[in-house]
Amino acid sequence: MSNTLSIETAQTIGFKRHLKQRLGSLVALASPSRTRRLFDAPVSHPESFRDKAIMAYLKRRAIALNQQQFFERLHAEFWSGDGGAVFSQNCDHRFEDVFLAKQQIDFEQLKRVWNEIRPDHIVEFGCCSGLVLNYLTQHLPNVKSATGIEINAQQVSRNQASNDFDPRVSFACADGADWLLEHGQAKTLFVSNGGVLEYFRRARLDQMLSHLTDRLEQTAFFAVEPVAQDHDWAQTNASIPFGDELSFSHNYQDLFESNGFEVVHLRHMKFDQWRMMAIIAVSRPTRQ
Numbered sequence: 001m002s003n004t005l006s007i008e009t010a011q012t013i014g015f016k017r018h019l020k021q022r023l024g025s026l027v028a029l030a031s032p033s034r035t036r037r038l039f040d041a042p043v044s045h046p047e048s049f050r051d052k053a054i055m056a057y058l059k060r061r062a063i064a065l066n067q068q069q070f071f072e073r074l075h076a077e078f079w080s081g082d083g084g085a086v087f088s089q090n091c092d093h094r095f096e097d098v099f100l101a102k103q104q105i106d107f108e109q110l111k112r113v114w115n116e117i118r119p120d121h122i123v124e125f126g127c128c129s130g131l132v133l134n135y136l137t138q139h140l141p142n143v144k145s146a147t148g149i150e151i152n153a154q155q156v157s158r159n160q161a162s163n164d165f166d167p168r169v170s171f172a173c174a175d176g177a178d179w180l181l182e183h184g185q186a187k188t189l190f191v192s193n194g195g196v197l198e199y200f201r202r203a204r205l206d207q208m209l210s211h212l213t214d215r216l217e218q219t220a221f222f223a224v225e226p227v228a229q230d231h232d233w234a235q236t237n238a239s240i241p242f243g244d245e246l247s248f249s250h251n252y253q254d255l256f257e258s259n260g261f262e263v264v265h266l267r268h269m270k271f272d273q274w275r276m277m278a279i280i281a282v283s284r285p286t287r288q
């Protein structure tokens with residue numbers, strides 16, 4: 001049986017989880033104000049028994065009621081805290097093992113698109129330790145500036161203190177969507193690599209991408225994102241929590257096309273438990 005992460009992984013509840021959630025619903029009933037607090041400001045690593053039980057209940061309820069904002073808040077809490085601070089230590093090897101070893105086909109396509117639309121800037125959302133951003137800056141021609149947007153303040157401080165980056169590369173600590181709406185500019189290649197858009201709810205991604213097509217000229221997007229293996233894009237455009245993290249499996253083809261982009265490259269590959277999609281989309285505004 002395949003162990004690739006799926007929607008089913010997120011929705012199947014074993015006996016233990018079932019019990020935890022039943023208990024959680026009772027604890028939530030007994031602690032309504034704490035439950036409201038945790039719904040508004042969820043915690044990824046609850047410490048007390050009470051919070052663990054309530055969080056189990058809230059996650060299950062959010063899946064059932066499609067409460068995407070709850071999951072987005074939960075992911076932001078995880079990534080801006082210790083989870084985000086240690087990610088690079090454990091996962092920087094993916095730059096060599098995945099990006100360099102398995103994605104050269106995608107990079108060749110990206111170079112072709114870059115040469116066609118000739119952006120000046122690169123902006124990477126969720127850049128973490130900046131390895132991909134630095135590589136793109138040095139391997140695409142005539143990059144004027146490259147900005148890594150990262151929600152984890154500790155990671156951004158480490159990047160800013162490092163001398164390992166090309167002088168055109170800089171970093172900012174911000175939520176990707178907030179930053180884009182305030183600072184995004186024309187002639188930019190936007191990048192998300194190794195799973196970043198999966199932490200944004202669909203409405204927010206729609207807002208980001210329509211901002212690009214409505215307001216900014218000459219933009220393109222290079223996204224490498226995981227999708228649930230049982231997410232059939234021919235059947236649904238819904239964004240559905242999947243796997244153990246309960247991040248979103250989006251229909252990326254629909255996401256880009258419905259926001260005025262043309263998808264010019266789409267390829268999937270397997271990496272560990274993930275079905276990864278590499279997408280290159282070019283903004284094709286309808287207005288002239």
Ligand SMILES: C[S@@+](CC[C@H](N)C(=O)[O-])C[C@H]1O[C@@H](n2cnc3c(N)ncnc32)[C@H](O)[C@@H]1O
Nearest residue numbers: 079084126128150151152175176193194195199
């Ligand atoms: C799965 S990691 C991928 C990191 C890196 N791109 C790579 O390929 O190794 C997700 C990254 O996105 C960042 N992130 C998550 N949510 C974010 C948000 N709302 N805005 C900006 N960065 C975010 C995390 O802190 C983390 O560095």
